[in-house]
Amino acid sequence: MNVLSVDQATKIYGNKVKVRAVDHLSLSVMEGEFVAIMGPSGSGKSTFLNLISGILPLTSGEIRIGEEDISRLKEEEAARFRRDKLGFVFQDYNLVDTLTIGENIMLPLMFQQKDPGSMRKEAHICAEKLGIDAVFDSRTYEVSGGQAQRAAIARAIIHHPKLLLADEPTGNLDSASAEQVMRMFAALNTEEHVSSIVVTHDPRTASFCGRVVFIRDGKVFHELYREDNQLQF
Numbered sequence: 013m014n015v016l017s018v019d020q021a022t023k024i025y026g027n028k029v030k031v032r033a034v035d036h037l038s039l040s041v042m043e044g045e046f047v048a049i050m051g052p053s054g055s056g057k058s059t060f061l062n063l064i065s066g067i068l069p070l071t072s073g074e075i076r077i078g079e080e081d082i083s084r085l086k087e088e089e090a091a092r093f094r095r096d097k098l099g100f101v102f103q104d105y106n107l108v109d110t111l112t113i114g115e116n117i118m119l120p121l122m123f124q125q126k127d128p129g130s131m132r133k134e135a136h137i138c139a140e141k142l143g144i145d146a147v148f149d150s151r152t153y154e155v156s157g158g159q160a161q162r163a164a165i166a167r168a169i170i171h172h173p174k175l176l177l178a179d180e181p182t183g184n185l186d187s188a189s190a191e192q193v194m195r196m197f198a199a200l201n202t203e204e205h206v207s208s209i210v211v212t213h214d215p216r217t218a219s220f221c222g223r224v225v226f227i228r229d230g231k232v233f234h235e236l237y238r239e240d241n242q243l244q245f
């Protein structure tokens with residue numbers, strides 16, 4: 013079963029001067045896969061992520077997440093789909109500074125009308141999984157970058173999304189914290205079968221994934237698989 017099916021996706025920006033940012037790109041990701049997307053600056057990685065999450069409309073082609081054809085969702089439906097079915101991790105963590113780490117992790121559960129006690133319990137379980145339960149009641153500015161990013165990952169997975177999307181998740185981290193964060197992604201993948209797509213410039217970050225998809229000029233031009241021992245950077 014595919015969690016993501018991209019068929020001939022194309023995105024053209026601009027009216028007078030046209031930029032073909034994503035160009036007849038096709039890609040399938042199976043449930044439980046852990047995929048890295050690499051490519052030079054300007055190759056269309058951010059545009060591709062924004063197409064997958066339904067933030068940007070496609071010029072042509074089709075993108076399905078599970079059964080849902082996200083290219084056909086109205087803006088409001090796409091927003092609800094993102095909230096309920098996807099998880100996002102960004103380079104700069106995007107935590108809410110006025111809340112504690114634990115409250116940040118609980119945020120996605122607020123939409124599910126659960127009672128505060130069970131939300132807290134679920135958030136603690138998630139924080140424990142990511143090794144940050146000790147900073148549950150800390151403020152975001154009191155924790156390290158690696159802890160902040162692990163909190164962002166906890167927040168991204170607490171509602172069990174179909175697909176976790178990460179944009180340069182190690183971009184602001186030193187190499188030791190980056191490795192720890194990628195080990196967490198890998199553990200979530202093997203132990204909880206979370207399906208993830210990680211966009212990165214960093215070969216070491218990509219080396220934790222099961223497959224690396226290389227994008228150039230908005231197209232897939234190469235793929236490597238861990239099972240064939242090809243991920244030696």
Ligand code: ADP
Nearest residue numbers: 025026031033052053054055056057058059060
């Ligand atoms: P990457 O994330 O790989 O750096 P992007 O998706 O940001 O690539 O960009 C792909 C191409 O599309 C680049 O040529 C970029 O300049 C262009 N582009 C990105 N966003 C826009 C936009 N909003 N309007 C016009 N061109 C854009």
Ligand code: ADP
Nearest residue numbers: 025031052053054055056057058059062179180
């Ligand atoms: P990234 O670091 O992800 O590659 P960029 O620095 O390329 O991002 O782009 C930053 C923002 O500017 C993005 O939201 C992108 O959509 C937008 N952008 C990039 N290139 C262009 C462009 N040629 N015209 C308009 N917007 C652009």
